[in-house]
Amino acid sequence: MKYCFGIDVGGTTVKLGLFDTEGKVIEKWEIKTRSENGGVNVLPDIAEAVKGKMEEKGIAPADVAGAGIGVPGPVTNDGYVNKAVNLGWNERFNVEEKLSSMLGLPVKAGNDANVAALGEMWKGGGAGAENVVFVTLGTGVGGGIIIGGKIVTGSHGAGGEIGHIHVEDNESDSCGCGNHGCLEQYASATGVVRIANKLLKETEEETVLRSGEVSAKTVFDAVKAGDSFAIKVAEQFGKYLGTALANISAIVDPEVFVIGGGVSKAGEVLLDYIKKYYVLTAFHGCRETRFELAKLGNDAGIYGTARLILDK
Numbered sequence: 001m002k003y004c005f006g007i008d009v010g011g012t013t014v015k016l017g018l019f020d021t022e023g024k025v026i027e028k029w030e031i032k033t034r035s036e037n038g039g040v041n042v043l044p045d046i047a048e049a050v051k052g053k054m055e056e057k058g059i060a061p062a063d064v065a066g067a068g069i070g071v072p073g074p075v076t077n078d079g080y081v082n083k084a085v086n087l088g089w090n091e092r093f094n095v096e097e098k099l100s101s102m103l104g105l106p107v108k109a110g111n112d113a114n115v116a117a118l119g120e121m122w123k124g125g126g127a128g129a130e131n132v133v134f135v136t137l138g139t140g141v142g143g144g145i146i147i148g149g150k151i152v153t154g155s156h157g158a159g160g161e162i163g164h165i166h167v168e169d170n171e172s173d174s175c176g177c178g179n180h181g182c183l184e185q186y187a188s189a190t191g192v193v194r195i196a197n198k199l200l201k202e203t204e205e206e207t208v209l210r211s212g213e214v215s216a217k218t219v220f221d222a223v224k225a226g227d228s229f230a231i232k233v234a235e236q237f238g239k240y241l242g243t244a245l246a247n248i249s250a251i252v253d254p255e256v257f258v259i260g261g262g263v264s265k266a267g268e269v270l271l272d273y274i275k276k277y278y279v280l281t282a283f284h285g286c287r288e289t290r291f292e293l294a295k296l297g298n299d300a301g302i303y304g305t306a307r308l309i310l311d312k
Contacts, residue, residue: 002021003018003021003026003063004019005068005309006303006308007046007067007069008305009071009112010033011072014042014045014046015299015301015302016028016029016030016046016050016053017303021310023123023310027053028299028302031046035087038089038090039087042087046069050105064105065106066107066108067103068108068109068110068115069096069099069109070116070301070304071110071112072084074111074156075095075109075111078096079108080094081093081109081157108309110151110305110308111157114151115300115305115307115308117133117160118151118307119300119305120132120260120300122304122307124258125292125293126146126255126292131254131255132145132255133249133252133257134294135245135259135260137188137189137241137260139188139189139262140184141162141163141188141191142261149311150311162183163184163187163188164182165183166179166181167243168186171185173194183244186241189215191237193215193216193219195233196214196230197214199232199233199236200229203229205229207222208225209229216266220234220269223266223269224266237273242281243277243278243280245257245278245282246280246281249282250282256291257289257290257291258294260293264293267293274291275291278291
């Protein structure tokens with residue numbers, strides 16, 4: 001049997017998966033991300049974990065197709081990481097070459113959101129499609145664009161940075177990227193809270209959100225319960241995200257939008273608000289594009305990085 005490894009590097013933990021070449025996960029586990037001291041231990045720790053698993057399972061290097069790795073930062077097509085601040089990496093270097101030399105195996109690298117998109121296309125909400133836009137709604141808004149089964153990386157490794165599409169001119173607060181009015185400021189978990197808190201100050205309308213914690217979950221729970229104020233928050237959220245996705249569809253025309261991340265746990269009701277505004281603003285040729293919830297959860301990255309090495 002042939003094997004491959006999928007590796008998803010996060011700021012707190014590294015998720016690893018051992019796969020067969022058909023995409024079946026044989027085992028998955030995690031190690032701590034040691035990002036101190038400029039992240040010098042991150043790759044050696046990964047190499048040790050992979051080699052340890054090969055030894056444990058009695059897998060010879062000749063039986064391993066390679067390892068794919070996703071990192072939280074821009075990655076070029078030839079494997080260069082242009083900084084990954086969450087990992088302590090502040091210099092540009094070739095992560096493929098460095099990890100490959102430690103493992104003695106072929107390595108392919110990609111941005112974490114892009115490889116998650118590849119995973120969802122392969123075995124998740126976008127299975128069966130080759131043209132997929134994946135949007136993750138978490139603390140921020142991430143994304144990945146897959147065309148013809150391949151990640152759109154771009155010239156600087158910044159392809160698919162959906163969260164930093166400009167959607168609002170009248171914004172005084174800065175996005176984490178330093179710009180103002182990015183989609184991330186309205187469609188992320190923190191963005192939904194921002195919208196809710198702003199509207200709470202502007203109106204005296206009764207809502208369950210006045211008497212407890214305001215979070216993306218409590219907002220959409222209130223929407224499901226018919227809270228009219230929460231519905232207004234969901235409408236604003238849907239307008240920002242639905243319109244942004246309509247703009248994307250006019251350029252890449254995907255078969256399906258896959259929506260993931262913590263906010264997506266609200267379920268189908270979330271998609272209803274996105275689709276409402278998507279249809280209003282999408283080019284007529286793209287209005288029938290499907291919307292699906294992500295299916296792989298936190299495993300999307302290891303599936304995507306496994307696919308990355310199998311499809312090299």
